Amino acid sequence: MEPIDADWSSRVPPDLTPAPEYTSNFSLSQALKSMHLSNNLSDDTLLHALEPMLWQMPNTVTTFVRHPESPARESVARSLVRLWLKSSMAAKPPELTAAPGPPAAGP
Numbered sequence: 001m002e003p004i005d006a007d008w009s010s011r012v013p014p015d016l017t018p019a020p021e022y023t024s025n026f027s028l029s030q031a032l033k034s035m036h037l038s039n040n041l042s043d044d045t046l047l048h049a050l051e052p053m054l055w056q057m058p059n060t061v062t063t064f065v066r067h068p069e070s071p072a073r074e075s076v077a078r079s080l081v082r083l084w085l086k087s088s089m090a091a092k093p094p095e096l097t098a099a100p101g102p103p104a105a106g107p
Contacts, residue, residue, distance in 0.1 A: 006064045006073040021065045024075075028054075028062050053077050 007014075010024050032054070035043040053060060060076040067074075074082075086095055 003072070003074075006075065010064070021063060023059070024062045024064060026062070028058055050077075053080075 006024075010022070012022075032047070035047055047054075050061070057077070060080060063076045064073045065076060065079065066072075067079075
């Protein structure tokens with residue numbers, strides 16, 4: 001599975017050099033309301049997993065940053081999850097601060 005291109009999803013033109021960080025151009029409250037009303041198992045499952053972050057740090061979901069080592073951007077929430085996962089796997093400091101990359105291939 002390819003990682004989502006945050007710039008493309010946020011309609012940032014490829015030839016534009018935007019700021020190192022930006023807030024996505026959608027209403028988080030409207031998106032969450034739509035997900036609640038959909039009554040889809042997939043929406044409910046994603047909301048269940050993200051609720052702690054959505055309640056405590058909602059801006060981490062809608063704020064996107066560029067890491068110095070990579071042209072790709074990712075949400076602050078994704079950066080925090082990656083840091084948490086790598087730190088729980090006893091990763092070395094360079095791995096903890098590494099730029100985002102595609103997920104590792106499965107077995």
